[in-house]
Amino acid sequence: MSHPRQSERMGYLIAFGAAAAYGINAVLTRRGLAHYGSPLRAIVIALTSGVVVLAPFAVRAYRAQGDGWKPERRALLFILFSGLSAILGYGANVLALSLLPVVVVAPISATYPLVTVFLVRLFLRGHEEVSLRMALGAVCVVTGVILVTLFR
Amino acid sequence: MLGILAATMASLGWGTDAVLARQGLRQIPPALGTCLSLCAGLVGCLILIFIIDPGGLAHYPRAGFAWFAMVGVINFLVGRQCNYNATKRLGATRAVSLFACSPLISIFLAVLFTGETIHPLQLLGVALIVGGVVLVVTS
Numbered sequence: 001m002s003h004p005r006q007s008e009r010m011g012y013l014i015a016f017g018a019a020a021a022y023g024i025n026a027v028l029t030r031r032g033l034a035h036y037g038s039p040l041r042a043i044v045i046a047l048t049s050g051v052v053v054l055a056p057f058a059v060r061a062y063r064a065q066g067d068g069w070k071p072e073r074r075a076l077l078f079i080l081f082s083g084l085s086a087i088l089g090y091g092a093n094v095l096a097l098s099l100l101p102v103v104v105v106a107p108i109s110a111t112y113p114l115v116t117v118f119l120v121r122l123f124l125r126g127h128e129e130v131s132l133r134m135a136l137g138a139v140c141v142v143t144g145v146i147l148v149t150l151f152r
Numbered sequence: 153m154l155g156i157l158a159a160t161m162a163s164l165g166w167g168t169d170a171v172l173a174r175q176g177l178r179q180i181p182p183a184l185g186t187c188l189s190l191c192a193g194l195v196g197c198l199i200l201i202f203i204i205d206p207g208g209l210a211h212y213p214r215a216g217f218a219w220f221a222m223v224g225v226i227n228f229l230v231g232r233q234c235n236y237n238a239t240k241r242l243g244a245t246r247a248v249s250l251f252a253c254s255p256l257i258s259i260f261l262a263v264l265f266t267g268e269t270i271h272p273l274q275l276l277g278v279a280l281i282v283g284g285v286v287l288v289v290t291s
């Protein structure tokens with residue numbers, strides 16, 4: 001079996017791992033907010049614990065790059081803005097849930113794969129191809145998520 | 153109206169996150185990228201909490217601290233690290249479509265532990281999600 005194919009299969013497994021973690025996290029967050037309230041404090045505590053537990057892995061990954069390795073400024077900026085975008089998404093979703101029912105908020109926020117497809121088409125044309133099949137798949141996923149959350 | 157706007161911002165934020173991460177991860181290893189992105193988010197949130205709710209954390213219940221620390225480990229150590237790893241291996245479009253399956257896990261847990269029932273249209277939604285995932289995976 002070729003190495004790229006193995007890496008791709010592992011990628012799918014890892015992606016489902018992320019989906020599982022986010023799925024569990026949604027249930028735990030809802031329960032935690034019901035008990036202790038204050039979404040902003042909750043986000044800060046969760047982020048702090050995330051940074052603390054991830055720091056050793058980050059240091060190891062940095063050392064594994066070899067002596068004198070430094071991330072390119074451009075790549076660093078992309079990662080830092082990616083973090084800010086993710087927190088904007090998380091925070092906005094919590095704010096929306098504090099103002100509107102889940103049945104209204106979830107279908108809207110679940111459209112984010114379409115945003116990704118649109119942005120990839122717009123900005124990553126040279127790096128990543130978006131086929132019709134892939135775009136159709138993204139539309140099916142989002143439609144499914146909308147149905148699932150709307151009739152909850 | 154503010155709620156609708158916030159939900160739309162959530163979609164834009166998460167959708168943009170995947171594309172930006174993909175660009176940055178071309179050169180930065182996922183574990184380092186995950187930690188750096190979290191630091192950026194933490195700094196932003198700390199600034200916000202010092203403006204809106206200074207000293208609020210001091211009065212937060214200890215059990216709440218423990219609970220959300222656990223949430224942070226699951227969401228960021230497992231979720232976000234897997235997210236960045238998968239984005240690096242599969243590309244932003246494929247990876248983010250698979251992450252969208254997370255509501256399935258939430259529903260499964262809700263049915264299993266809180267006794268919720270499934271509406272027939274929810275089953276249709278599940279079929280669409282699985283079908284969509286298969287389309288993306290096999291493209």
